[in-house]
C-alpha cells in the first residue's frame with residue numbers, strides 16, 4: 024500500500040515542481056524607453072475588438088437592406104419597389120379604375136392596406152382566407168389592436184353591397200343585443216367600412232371550416248364525441264337565432280369554423296349571415312345549399328327557422344358519416360334521397376300549398392279529396408312522388424342523379440352499419456352502438472320532413488345525444504311556446520336596387536353606427552323627404568311591376584327624416600303604399616291585389632313587408648316588427664313570382680334586368696322561372712299572436728292583417744348550376760385541427776378526439792361528385808356589364824339619420840340577454856367588457872373551464888375518447904365508394920346491433936300533430952308552428968335503460 028501511495032504521490036509532486044507559470048506571460052506591460060508618448064493611452068484599457076459576423080443567410084434575408092447599404096451606401100428601402108404578391112385572381116384590373124378585376128373583386132396583394140377612413144384605421148392584408156359568392160375574405164393585421172382579423176371584402180356591385188349590409192345588420196344585432204357575452208357560437212363582427220367602393224366587413228379571425236376538417240380526415244366521419252360536442256355548440260347558436268327570429272338560410276359545414284384558440288381547440292362558430300333573413304320576412308324562395316336544403320324550401324313552401332334545423336341535421340349526419348346524407352345532384356335527386364332515406368314524404372298540407380309540388384309529385388286522389396284532405400286523414404297521402412321517367416316526361420329533361428355512397432338506403436341502417444373503427448374492443452362497440460341509436464333518434468327529429476314537427480333548437484338540445492344522458496327510448500321533446508310570425512312575408516325576386524333588403528324588413532340604419540361614409544358609396548343616393556305620419560314607397564321591382572318597358576324609375580324608402588332612393592331600370596314602382604295620413608304613394612300598376620291600410624298617425628316605418636322602413640332593431644323577436652298599429656294595407660302589384668303579370672314571366676328568374684343573373688346571390692336564392700299563376704288569390708286573415716318572451720322588448724301583442732297569396736303548383740325551373748367553391752383557400756396549419764384529426768391527440772388533456780391514420784390506397788370519393796353545386800359566381804359574372812348602370816344612378820352622401828355611435832360593436836359591452844332559452848351555454852364564461860378599441864382583440868375566454876365540465880358529463884358518449892383509442896375508423900369503408908375498388912369491409916368490425924323493439928320503425932316521430940290550416944296561404948301561417956303535445960294514439964314502450 025505504501026508503495027502504491029508513494030507511487031501515486033510521486034508523479035504529482037514532480038508535476039507541481041515541474042510546472043510554473045512563465046513569468047513573461049503575466050508580467051505587466053511596462054513601457055519601454057521611447058514609448059512614453061503612448062503611456063497615457065496605455066493606461067486606459069483598450070477595448071477588445073470582436074467582430075461578430077451574422078450568418079450569411081441572415082444577411083441575405085432579414086438584413087438584406089443593411090447588406091444592400093453596405094454594397095451601396097446610397098441605397099434606400101422603399102416598399103413601393105417591392106414586387107407585388109397578388110392574392111386575388113384574376114389580378115388584372117379592368118373595373119373600378121383598375122382597382123377591381125373582371126369579377127368586381129378588389130385586387131388584393133400582400134400588404135395591401137384597407138383604410139377605414141372614419142376611424143383612421145388601417146387593416147393590412149396578409150393572406151387570403153377564402154372567397155365566396157359575396158367576395159373575398161382576407162386575413163388582415165389590425166395594428167390598433169395588434170391582432171389579426173378576417174375582413175370580408177364584398178364585390179363592388181350594388182346588390183352585393185346591399186345584401187352584405189343585411190349581414191352587417193343582422194350579425195351586429197345578434198352580437199350586440201342577443202349575445203353580448205359571446206356565448207352562442209356566432210362569429211363576432213368588429214367593424215365595417217367602405218374601401219374603394221367595396222364594403223369591407225371585419226370579423227374575428229377563425230380557423231378551418233368543418234368541411235375542410237372532414238376533408239383532412241379523408242372524408243371519414245368524426246368521432247361521436249366530437250359530433251356531440253359540435254352539435255351542442257351549433258344548437259346553442261341556432262337557439263339564439265330562433266330567439267332573434269333570424270333564419271341563417273345557408274347553414275352547411277363550410278359555414279361553421281373552428282376557433283383559433285389553442286386553449287379550446289374544439290370550439291366552433293357559425294359564420295356567413297349574408298343569406299340570412301328575419302323569420303317573419305322571408306324574401307327568397309331559392310335558398311340553402313342543395314345538400315342542406317330543406318323539403319319546404321325545395322318544394323317552395325313558406326319557411327321558418329326550422330329550415331336551419333334541417334340543415335343542422337344534415338350537418339350532424341355528415342360529421343358522423345364523413346359524407347353528406349343527401350348528396351342530391353339535382354333537386355329531384357335530393358327529394359328522392361330524402362324520401363328513400365327517411366322512409367316517408369312531406370305531409371299533404373305542405374304538398375298542397377307548396378308552389379313546386381307539381382314538379383315532383385303527382386296527385387293520386389280526387390279533387391274533392393284534395394280539397395277536403397280526406398285521404399290524408401286516413402293516413403294515405405294524396406300525392407305520389409314522380410318516378411324518373413315521369414319527371415322526364417313532365418320537365419322534358421332527365422333529372423341529374425348522383426352516386427349512391429351508402430350501401431343502405433335508410434337512416435337507421437346507414438348509421439347502424441357505418442363501419443366501426445378498427446381494433447375497437449367489443450364492449451366499446453356495444454357502447455358506441457347504443458350511442459348510435461341515440462344519434463339515429465336525434466337525426467330523425469331534425470331531418471323531419473314535416474317542418475311543423477321538426478324539433479326546435481331548444482328541444483333538440485335536450486336530446487340524450489346532446490345531453491349525454493343514457494338513451495333509453497325515443498325522445499319526446501318538451502312542448503315549446505309557439506312564436507308567431509307577426510307580419511306577412513313579402514316575396515321578392517331580385518332587386519338590384521335594394522328591394523330585397525327592404526323586403527327583408529331591414530333598415531340600412533345599423534344601430535349606432537355612423538354611416539355617412541358608408542353611404543358615400545355610389546350604390547346609394549338619398550333625397551330629402553318631408554317627415555310624414557306614414558310614408559314609404561317601395562317601387563321599381565320587377566317582381567312587383569307590371570309595367571315592363573315603361574322605363575326606369577326610382578323606388579324609395581324612408582325614415583322619419585329622409586327618403587332613400589334607389590334606381591330601377593324597369594319602370595315605375597310596382598309596389599306602392601297609400602298613406603292614409605294624406606300622402607298618396609299609389610303606384611301605377613293595374614294589378615294591385617293587396618291593399619293594406621295604414622292607420623293615420625303612426626305609420627312610421629312602413630315597408631312592403633308590413634313591417635317598417637324605420638330603423639329596425641334587427642334580430643329582435645318578431646314582436647319587435649309589429650307595425651305601429653294593427654292594420655296595414657299595401658298595394659302589392661303583381662306579386663312577383665306568382666302573378667301573371669310578373670316581369671319574371673318573360674325573363675329568366677324574375678330578374679328585373681331581364682337577365683338570368685342580375686345578381687348572382689339572388690339567383691342562388693331564387694331560381695324560379697315559372698309563369699305567373701292565375702290562381703293567386705287574395706287571402707286576408709287576422710292572427711293573434713303573443714311573443715313567448717317575457718321581456719318588454721319582445722313581448723307585444725297585436726293583430727295583424729297579413730297579406731298572402733297561395734300560388735298553386737307553379738312550375739319552377741332551376742338555373743343550371745355551376746360548381747361552387749367549397750371552403751377556404753387552403754388548409755390551415757393550426758395545431759387545433761391536428762388535435763382534432765390526428766390519432767393520439769388530446770382534448771383537455773384527457774380525451775383523445777378523433778381518428779385513425781389515413782389508410783393509404785383507399786379510393787376516396789371525389790368531392791366534386793357531391794359538391795353542392797348551386798351557384799352563383801358564373802351567374803353573377805354574366806351581370807358584370809350591368810353593375811355600373813345602377814351604381815351610376817346613385818349619388819354620394821347619404822345621411823341615414825343615425826344618431827348613436829357604434830358603441831355596441833364590441834363583443835361584450837352589453838348585459839347578458841336575460842331571456843336566452845338555452846341552458847347549455849358554456850360554463851364559466853367570463854363576463855368581459857370591451858370598448859370599441861378592444862373590439863379587434865381576439866377572445867380570451869376561460870376555455871378549459873368551459874369545456875371540461877361539458878365533456879366530462881358526456882363521457883359515456885365517447886367510449887373511444889375515454890379509452891384513448893386511436894379512432895373510430897381503422898379504414899374507410901371502400902364499399903361505400905363506387906370507384907371500382909373492391910370492398911375492403913373485412914377490416915372492419917361489423918356487428919349487428921339490435922335496436923330495441925319498435926325503435927326503428929318509421930312512424931310519427933312526435934305526437935305533436937299541429938299542422939298548418941287549410942286556409943293558410945303562402946308566406947303565412949295561421950297556427951303556431953309547434954303546439955303543445957296532444958295525447959298520442961301510439962302506445963309508447965318503456966325501453967330498457969341502456970347503460
Ligand SMILES: Nc1ncnc2c1ncn2[C@@H]1O[C@H](COP(=O)(O)OP(=O)(O)OP(=O)(O)O)[C@@H](O)[C@H]1O
Pocket residue numbers: 152153154155156157158160173175210226227228229230232273277278280294295296297749750751752
Ligand atoms: N371570420 C373568418 N375567419 C376565417 N375565415 C373566414 C372567416 N369568415 C369567412 N372565412 C373564410 O372565407 C370563406 C368565405 O366566407 P363567407 O362564407 O362568409 O363568404 P360568402 O361569400 O358569403 O360565401 P358563400 O358563397 O358561402 O355565401 C369561408 O368559407 C371561410 O373559409
